[in-house]
Amino acid sequence: MIKLEGINKTFDDGYEALKDINLHCNSGEITVLIGPSGCGKTTTMKLINRLINQSEGKIYFDGEDISDINPVELRRSVGYVIQHVGLFPHMTIEKNIGVVPKLLKWEDDRIKTRVNELLNMVGLDPETYRQRYPSELSGGQQQRIGVIRALAAEPPIILMDEPFSALDPISREQLQDELVRLQKNIQKTIVFVTHDMDEALKIADQIVLMKDGVIVQQGTPEEILRYPANDFVEDFIGQKRLKQVQDIPTVGEVMNEKPVTISPTRGLAEAMKVMENKRVDTLIVVDNDNQLTGYITVYDVTQAFDNVDQHVKDIMHTFQHTINADMLLSNAIRMMNNLQTPYLPVVKDDGSLVGVLTRGSIVGYIGTAYPSVKEAVVN
Amino acid sequence: MDSLASFFNYIIDNWLLLLTLTWEHIAMVILGLSLALLIGIPLGVLSAKNEKLAPVILATVNIIQVFPSIALLGILMIFFGLGFKTVVVGLFLYSLLPIVRNTYVGLREVNGNINQAGTGLGMNAFQLLFKVQLPLSAPFLLAGVRVAAVIAVAVATLAPFIGGEGLGRSILDGINSRQPVKIYSGAVISALLAIIADLTLGRAQKKITIK
Ligand SMILES: Nc1ncnc2c1ncn2[C@@H]1O[C@H](COP(=O)(O)OP(=O)(O)OP(=O)(O)O)[C@@H](O)[C@H]1O
Numbered sequence: 001m002i003k004l005e006g007i008n009k010t011f012d013d014g015y016e017a018l019k020d021i022n023l024h025c026n027s028g029e030i031t032v033l034i035g036p037s038g039c040g041k042t043t044t045m046k047l048i049n050r051l052i053n054q055s056e057g058k059i060y061f062d063g064e065d066i067s068d069i070n071p072v073e074l075r076r077s078v079g080y081v082i083q084h085v086g087l088f089p090h091m092t093i094e095k096n097i098g099v100v101p102k103l104l105k106w107e108d109d110r111i112k113t114r115v116n117e118l119l120n121m122v123g124l125d126p127e128t129y130r131q132r133y134p135s136e137l138s139g140g141q142q143q144r145i146g147v148i149r150a151l152a153a154e155p156p157i158i159l160m161d162e163p164f165s166a167l168d169p170i171s172r173e174q175l176q177d178e179l180v181r182l183q184k185n186i187q188k189t190i191v192f193v194t195h196d197m198d199e200a201l202k203i204a205d206q207i208v209l210m211k212d213g214v215i216v217q218q219g220t221p222e223e224i225l226r227y228p229a230n231d232f233v234e235d236f237i238g239q240k241r242l243k244q245v246q247d248i249p250t251v252g253e254v255m256n257e258k259p260v261t262i263s264p265t266r267g268l269a270e271a272m273k274v275m276e277n278k279r280v281d282t283l284i285v286v287d288n289d290n291q292l293t294g295y296i297t298v299y300d301v302t303q304a305f306d307n308v309d310q311h312v313k314d315i316m317h318t319f320q321h322t323i324n325a326d327m328l329l330s331n332a333i334r335m336m337n338n339l340q341t342p343y344l345p346v347v348k349d350d351g352s353l354v355g356v357l358t359r360g361s362i363v364g365y366i367g368t369a370y371p372s373v374k375e376a377v378v379n
Numbered sequence: 380m381d382s383l384a385s386f387f388n389y390i391i392d393n394w395l396l397l398l399t400l401t402w403e404h405i406a407m408v409i410l411g412l413s414l415a416l417l418i419g420i421p422l423g424v425l426s427a428k429n430e431k432l433a434p435v436i437l438a439t440v441n442i443i444q445v446f447p448s449i450a451l452l453g454i455l456m457i458f459f460g461l462g463f464k465t466v467v468v469g470l471f472l473y474s475l476l477p478i479v480r481n482t483y484v485g486l487r488e489v490n491g492n493i494n495q496a497g498t499g500l501g502m503n504a505f506q507l508l509f510k511v512q513l514p515l516s517a518p519f520l521l522a523g524v525r526v527a528a529v530i531a532v533a534v535a536t537l538a539p540f541i542g543g544e545g546l547g548r549s550i551l552d553g554i555n556s557r558q559p560v561k562i563y564s565g566a567v568i569s570a571l572l573a574i575i576a577d578l579t580l581g582r583a584q585k586k587i588t589i590k
């Protein structure tokens with residue numbers, strides 16, 4: 001985790017670029033810094049890898065004050081994609097990508113394998129591009145090299161300063177998708193700077209909106225879209241996007257708030273009776289503190305029914321996926337569709353159950369939201 | 380036509396002597412230049428890294444450069460006596476300015492983003508200098524060597540005045556014995572040397588310049 005605490009940065013010429021910045025970038029998450037030109041995004045990045053030093057405040061990596069870490073060592077463990085690509089013009093693509101592994105004294109074979117792997121990852125054929133010089137690549141290709149150069153030595157923290165700005169919309173989306181997909185596996189702590197709100201919304205776990213050296217708002221994409229802190233944020237998001245979001249309900253508005261539940265210590269006969277009474281084929285299991293613990297199906301109960309010693313907890317399955325009540329319904333539907341699941345439990349951050357989103361509840365909502373649908377169904 | 384024929388005849392008859400003189404000439408130039416590289420590059424690096432020292436260093440090498448060559452060689456003679464060594468030191472001093480200045484300018488010209496990328500990726504100051512900054516300023520440095528080489532070839536013809544040898548010997552002998560062919564052959568060969576140095580270094584410079 002990266003933590004910035006009370007950061008102020010005043011440049012030598014007296015310009016106050018950052019004022020009282022407090023920021024947590026969670027491990028394994030993508031934190032996106034966004035804001036108008038000159039608001040201090042790059043300055044914030046440079047503080048994190050000690051290219052410049054703050055005038056006041058502290059920065060911690062996992063609780064360790066980074067001013068106690070040797071800056072050269074620190075930077076080798078922090079991948080950095082600089083704003084203007086900054087490839088070394090006198091080195092081949094292969095050498096450029098291998099710079100940090102080489103500094104870390106990796107063996108040549110290992111570097112070569114890694115370089116090929118990375119080139120393939122961004123869709124550049126190693127045979128074609130390995131021996132070229134940066135000037136022999138297009139701007140977008142150079143930018144890809146800048147990105148994979150930062151990933152080369154698998155640093156736990158990666159700083160990316162407008163890494164996709166020179167790409168055409170299609171390759172940009174491809175690389176965004178690739179980043180999101182990759183991040184699922186590699187779980188790096190990424191700080192990502194962009195000007196592009198769509199990009200931020202797409203990849204961010206957390207968005208940090210900055211203006212004139214202060215943080216105006218930070219939160220999940222969901223929170224920012226739903227509860228913009230002020231006019232500046234609204235303007236930055238754009239009316240079109242706001243409208244889109246505000247028309248889409250959240251899971252909380254649609255879910256069934258009274259799912260049929262059972263305690264893990266109950267017997268199977270009792271479970272069967274609850275299913276019969278409520279006419280459901282699945283029961284959600286919650287403990288006495290209303291913590292979601294799993295589910296049982298009617299199939300499980302009939303299979304194990306003859307065994308008197310068995311309780312709900314013995315035949316229970318756990319959930320692989322849960323959702324939050326403030327998730328957009330559209331996202332939840334997409335998720336249900338991808339997972340091919342008929343329902344998803346809705347929990348709070350502390351893991352307690354607040355409801356269940358089922359296909360039935362979605363259809364019910366659509367019925368109320370679109371009267372014409374209801375009529376069509378009635379006819 | 381007559382003089383041209385006698386010029387060629389002289390060269391053919393005395394090729395061994397001229398070859399020896401040419402070789403001595405080249406040796407003095409290469410030694411002087413090497414010394415200048417050895418001392419000049421670090422001075423250039425120092426100027427580029429230290430803003431306070433830069434004007435002092437650059438002004439000093441500038442002053443050396445504007446000294447008339449005969450005068451400079453004369454002064455050196457007082458310290459080093461007559462001979463080869465004195466010539467080499469003189470050539471070294473004359474080559475210093477282009478090398479120091481071009482190293483300095485070359486390092487200064489390296490794009491700030493590139494430096495920042497190097498530092499940001501975890502190079503220390505030495506690695507940045509040797510892996511990035513010096514390689515990138517190599518075309519400038521080579522341009523400096525090219526200028527220095529041409530100057531050194533010319534200045535080296537004055538060597539016989541302070542007890543050195545080289546093609547200047549042929550010229551000086553020619554003047555003393557009123558034999559123009561000796562003057563011509565010494566002058567023409569040293570001019571050829573200067574042209575060859577200029578061309579080959581120019582080609583090398585083009586080759587390492589990044590498109
Ligand atoms: N070395 C410096 N000395 C003085 N002022 C600086 C320096 N570096 C940056 N600034 C100023 O600090 C402010 C923030 O700069 P920064 O580069 O962080 O902006 P940014 O948010 O990254 O902008 P952009 O989106 O254009 O890249 C700017 O007003 C800039 O002029």
Ligand SMILES: [Mg+2]
Nearest residue numbers: 041042083161
């Ligand atoms: Mg910036």
